[in-house]
Amino acid sequence: MLPEPVRAAVRAAGADPDALSEAVKPGPPRPVRRWVDDTLVVDLAASEAGRRLVRLEVDGRRWATAAGVPVPAVHGAAPDGSWLVGARAPGTSCRGAEAVGAALDAADRIAACPAPLPAEAPSTWRADRRTLAVRVVRSVAGGLPIPRFRAARAAAAGLADRVPGHGDLYRRNVLADGADVLVIDWEFLGGHPRWTDHVRLWSTLTDPADRAVALRRIEGSVPTSGHPHVAVLVRHLTLRLLAENLASPVRQRNGDDLAHARRMVGEGEDLALRLLS
Secondary structure, eight states: OOOOHHHHHHHHTOOOOOOOOEOSSSSSOOOOEEEEEEEEEEEEESSHHHHHHHHHHHHHHHHHHHOOOOOOEEEETTTSSEEEEEEOOOOOOOSSHHHHHHHHHHHHHHOOOOOOSSSEEESSSOOOOOHHHHHHHHHHHHTOHHHHHHHHHHHHHHHHHOOEOOOEEEEGGGEEEETTEEEEOOOOOEEEETHHHHHHHHHHHOOHHHHHHHHHHHHHHGGGGGGGHHHHHHHHHHHHHHHHHSSSGGGOOOOHHHHHHHHHHHHHHHHHHHHOO
């Protein structure tokens, strides 16, 4: 049952709160529960961690709007992050040359935005210490080269040229309808090494033709002097993609995503070597 303030916000957005259904995903309980219909997405925090995620999403979408980056509209939200009522984006995961180009345009706008970043600290990619040991065991068993991953992560952390970044411009966080895109999931919005969003998107595109489009754009934008910087990002983000996909128990993994991540480790190393040659 949705709380009355949420139901009121849903009605104000022109929808029937009783017509929404909960989107249940397999796996452990999540910090944010979600209800959807054809036009709305309602996020309801289930914990303090969930409230933090909702606040980051609301603040990120507001910041993105100032940056000229298209995002789903926020129809209402609780100041403490307990709930969010937003528009449901009509598109699907980023695919096709038009969508890739529009996503990279968004990355450019984010990096160039002079507006101050939101005050609340973003999420980070470092594993929770309480689950770190389990994740390391899973990663080793899954074939992640731990010393290479740690070295790549340290090298990326040492990159000095930083700009505003979405932080997780993953293909599923760019909802595309042709050349029209909406960017979601802003919890990592903060200062990141330049071109992080561009390389992250490239690494998550499953269609080789889409990756070729992204790579041409990146190579056309980065001066030769920036190639070592991008090579560091390529190594780090492709290895991190594999680490992400090995973090869950085997039964909860997406086989296609894991296979793609494994391919990208080799493709990323080849690209890094080319950039450094």
